[in-house]
Amino acid sequence: MTTKQTHNNADTKDRELVITREFNAPRELVFQAWTDPKHLINWWGPNGFTNTFHEVDLKPGGVWLFTMHGPDGVDYRNRIRFHEIIKPEFISYFHDSDDPNDTNKFNVFVSFEELDKKKTSLTMRMVFATAEERNAVVEQYGAMEGANQTLGRLEEELKKMVS
Numbered sequence: 001m002t003t004k005q006t007h008n009n010a011d012t013k014d015r016e017l018v019i020t021r022e023f024n025a026p027r028e029l030v031f032q033a034w035t036d037p038k039h040l041i042n043w044w045g046p047n048g049f050t051n052t053f054h055e056v057d058l059k060p061g062g063v064w065l066f067t068m069h070g071p072d073g074v075d076y077r078n079r080i081r082f083h084e085i086i087k088p089e090f091i092s093y094f095h096d097s098d099d100p101n102d103t104n105k106f107n108v109f110v111s112f113e114e115l116d117k118k119k120t121s122l123t124m125r126m127v128f129a130t131a132e133e134r135n136a137v138v139e140q141y142g143a144m145e146g147a148n149q150t151l152g153r154l155e156e157e158l159k160k161m162v163s
Contacts, residue, residue, distance in 0.1 A: 014131040017143055020123045021151045025158040027114040030122060031088035033157050034110070042160075043153035044068075046146040060084055065098070077102070088112055095126075104137060105129070122151070 023030050033039040037056045044051055048071030055065040064080040077097050084092040089112050096105040106128045113121040124147065128134040137143040 012127050015128045015134050017126040017128075017134060017138070017147065018123065019144070019147045019151065020121060021155070022115065023120045023122060023155060023158055024118065025120055025162055026118060027112050027120040028088045029158060029161055030120045030154075031112050033154060033161060034091065034112075035085075035087075039157055039161065043157040044150065045153070046142075046149040047071075047153070058082060058085065064093075080108075103133070104141070106133070106137075124151075 025033075033043070035058050037053055040056075041051050041053060044066075045068050050069045052067045052069065053064070054067070055063060057063055060082055062082045064078075064082070066078050068076040068078060070076065077099050078095065079098050080093045080095050082091070082093045084090065091108075091110045093108050094105070095108055096102070106126045109125045109127070111123045111125075113123070115121055126134075126143075126147075128137065
């Protein structure tokens with residue numbers, strides 16, 4: 001039995017960033033682009049970013065270690081620890097870094113909703129420990145714009161996958 005912890009609670013609204021995007025691709029394909037490293041490496045991160053994947057173990061309890069290389073030459077180390085994966089409808093994970101100075105930590109809940117056989121609605125909910133942490137990520141890193149750019153890059157990857 002799966003639990004599908006969406007954590008869409010009223011008590012977290014001031015600590016959340018939520019982005020929803022509709023894709024002209026079947027849910028299974030969107031899920032594959034999100035979970036297959038050969039596709040994930042092509043779109044993960046805002047415009048101009050590239051990635052080096054060090055470890056990808058996509059299963060509950062698994063870890064994804066990667067470095068995002070910014071267009072300004074700055075490297076951002078990331079660690080994702082997967083909690084729940086329900087193919088092809090849901091992924092939850094905790095995002096942080098192996099850098100002790102990095103305070104950018106949050107839970108993520110990604111839902112893949114089939115709208116019809118050819119369309120998918122994806123909702124990504126990031127939940128921070130405090131509203132202050134959420135606000136800092138928005139102000140310092142442009143988190144909403146970055147998330148929108150990242151999903152725009154996913155859309156481009158999906159177009160390649162469908163053709």
